[in-house]
Amino acid sequence: xxxxxxxxxxxxxxxxxxxxxxxxxxxxxxxxxxxxxxxxxxxxxxxxxxxxxxxxxxxxxxxxxxxxxxxxxxxxxxxxxxxxxxxxxxxxxxxxxxxxxxxxxxxxxxxxxxxxxxxxxxxxxxxxxxxxxxxxxxxxxxxxxxxxxxxxxxxxxxxxxxxxxxxxxxxxxxxxxxxxxxxxxxxxxxxxxxxxxxxxxxxxxxxxxxxxxxxxxxxxxxxxxxxxxxxxxxxxxxxxxxxxxxxxxxxxxxxxxxxxxxxxxxxxxxxxxxxxxxxxxxxxxxxxxxxxxxxxxxxxxxxxxxxxxxxxxxxxxxxxxxxxxx
Amino acid sequence: xxxxxxxxxxxxxxxxxxxxxxxxxxxxxxxxxxxxxxxxxxxxxxxxxxxxxxxxxxxxxxxxxxxxxxxxxxxxxxxxxxxxxxxxxxxxxxxxxxxxxxxxxxxxxxxxxxxxxxxxxxxxxxxxxxxxxxxxxxxxxxxxxxxxxxxxxxxxxxxxxxxxxxxxxxxxxxxxxxxxxxxxxxxxxxxxxxxxxxxxxxxxxxxxxxxxxxxxxxxxxxxxxxxxxxxxxxxxxxxxxxxxxxxxxxxxxxxxxxxxxxxxxxxxxxxxxxxxxxxxxxxxxxxxxxxxxxxx
Numbered sequence: 001x002x003x004x005x006x007x008x009x010x011x012x013x014x015x016x017x018x019x020x021x022x023x024x025x026x027x028x029x030x031x032x033x034x035x036x037x038x039x040x041x042x043x044x045x046x047x048x049x050x051x052x053x054x055x056x057x058x059x060x061x062x063x064x065x066x067x068x069x070x071x072x073x074x075x076x077x078x079x080x081x082x083x084x085x086x087x088x089x090x091x092x093x094x095x096x097x098x099x100x101x102x103x104x105x106x107x108x109x110x111x112x113x114x115x116x117x118x119x120x121x122x123x124x125x126x127x128x129x130x131x132x133x134x135x136x137x138x139x140x141x142x143x144x145x146x147x148x149x150x151x152x153x154x155x156x157x158x159x160x161x162x163x164x165x166x167x168x169x170x171x172x173x174x175x176x177x178x179x180x181x182x183x184x185x186x187x188x189x190x191x192x193x194x195x196x197x198x199x200x201x202x203x204x205x206x207x208x209x210x211x212x213x214x215x216x217x218x219x220x221x222x223x224x225x226x227x228x229x230x231x232x233x234x235x236x237x238x239x240x241x242x243x244x245x246x247x248x249x250x251x252x253x254x255x256x257x258x259x260x261x262x263x264x265x266x267x268x269x270x271x272x273x274x275x276x277x278x279x280x281x282x283x284x285x286x287x288x289x290x291x292x293x294x295x296x297x298x299x300x301x302x303x304x305x306x307x308x309x310x311x312x313x314x315x316x317x318x319x320x321x322x323x324x325x326x
Numbered sequence: 327x328x329x330x331x332x333x334x335x336x337x338x339x340x341x342x343x344x345x346x347x348x349x350x351x352x353x354x355x356x357x358x359x360x361x362x363x364x365x366x367x368x369x370x371x372x373x374x375x376x377x378x379x380x381x382x383x384x385x386x387x388x389x390x391x392x393x394x395x396x397x398x399x400x401x402x403x404x405x406x407x408x409x410x411x412x413x414x415x416x417x418x419x420x421x422x423x424x425x426x427x428x429x430x431x432x433x434x435x436x437x438x439x440x441x442x443x444x445x446x447x448x449x450x451x452x453x454x455x456x457x458x459x460x461x462x463x464x465x466x467x468x469x470x471x472x473x474x475x476x477x478x479x480x481x482x483x484x485x486x487x488x489x490x491x492x493x494x495x496x497x498x499x500x501x502x503x504x505x506x507x508x509x510x511x512x513x514x515x516x517x518x519x520x521x522x523x524x525x526x527x528x529x530x531x532x533x534x535x536x537x538x539x540x541x542x543x544x545x546x547x548x549x550x551x552x553x554x555x556x557x558x559x560x561x562x563x564x565x566x567x568x569x570x571x572x573x574x575x576x577x578x579x580x581x582x583x584x585x586x587x588x589x590x591x592x593x594x595x596x597x598x599x600x601x602x603x604x605x606x607x608x609x610x611x612x613x614x615x616x617x618x619x620x621x622x
Contacts, residue, residue, distance in 0.1 A: 050456025139538030
């Protein structure tokens, strides 16, 4: 075929026609991929540009176009949030809840994985593990419902049992007292996600060379010593990676359940002083009160803090242990 | 010497016992809540409020289930939830596989550009509020489609599927090609049949996500007919956490059904399907997190 073509045709034209041939051959694939790209442009990229509204005088009635055509408002919305009388409280709640979850919910799956690894009976081990990650698949709504069945002041099982045992004289308001909210959030996050993340740590333990254990045993290391000197160091890489991922999403709730869902579903008008976080506040102001631009600005502030934390934690991990994400 | 050996054995025994005890306790705290909710749903609603139900249902009754399935508010929510789970999972798997199959071709024109678009979308999001504005602009608000269309493609599963398709030996596709099959036939007849683990994993996670979703039902739809099971449960919980709570009020005096017992029953219905598929699909659940860890 090519022999018949005039030699004088420029290289660019040949290249283009070859490209066109290749494209035609792949047209079905391009159709599939194109649909996917259109989907992403609509549902991922348009909202990204939508963040612009945080710097504008935007109201929902302006539609999508209004995001670009409305007047600039500068940092007005950010200033308003920072000077909001609830700003300090909301920021504190966001940070405290996030930190508590890293401190308590991060080590839990590691401990569980080690315990499971120490269990001798294989059937028992497998059964416990199977049960342990069941709650991961239950929605936060149901988890809140279960907490209600156990902890509510008037129908909760815990309160009823404590009353019957005579340990308390009147029911404890676990679900509405602001003092209990953080414990509730951290406890439920551990309950729900501990087993799930233990899977990854168990896989890390499974990758440890058994001869290391034998060598340690010969050297006279007891089981606790073997955990400390063989199992834990063997998990180090995985622990660091999971920790970085956790800290990267620290304000979102780490890897153990979204802060937003917890704060929103466990939150109520009475425990609001400790349960309101940046995300729920942005959501309420934005969607419920219809102040979209202001809500978007609040949301954006959280993202800025999060991104800073990702780079910071990555930097620290790189310097400290040599393993990092990027 | 003998003494230290003996104490080592003793230490081991103490260790074994404490490991077993801790794990057993932990397992019970995971299992009992589910069991408790189950026996509550079979107890007479008014009894569950006053006296303790701990190990067995009190005044065993099907009344709660009967009532729930007859209450249009609840059974409609149930139907909507089932519909969105099935259609959402189907749509999600289909779309993800199609796009991933296209992207899995290493010689795809503009492949790099497409990839950059996908990766960028995975790491950055516009947040909920601009997202809402988009849903509103494309006219998805207050329709059933808002449950299943915007969730059709997850960039994470897209990448998982691409790497899965790339693992399929090229000989399979080439053989089909020589036999005269076009791209569609190769995809449908050769690639999909060997991708069962991938399809199972994606449909499972998409399905569970659909079944558990609540935010879209609470904020993206207004029509009462479109509410999901999760939304109805939130409704009851919110009502009963309000200062002037009335969950004790029996809906019907003769049957003793209360809004609390209905909510508990709804919870059982919401947990049951997950529990049922759980034993069979465990290996896919695990596969899911392992695929996830590859990304890390």
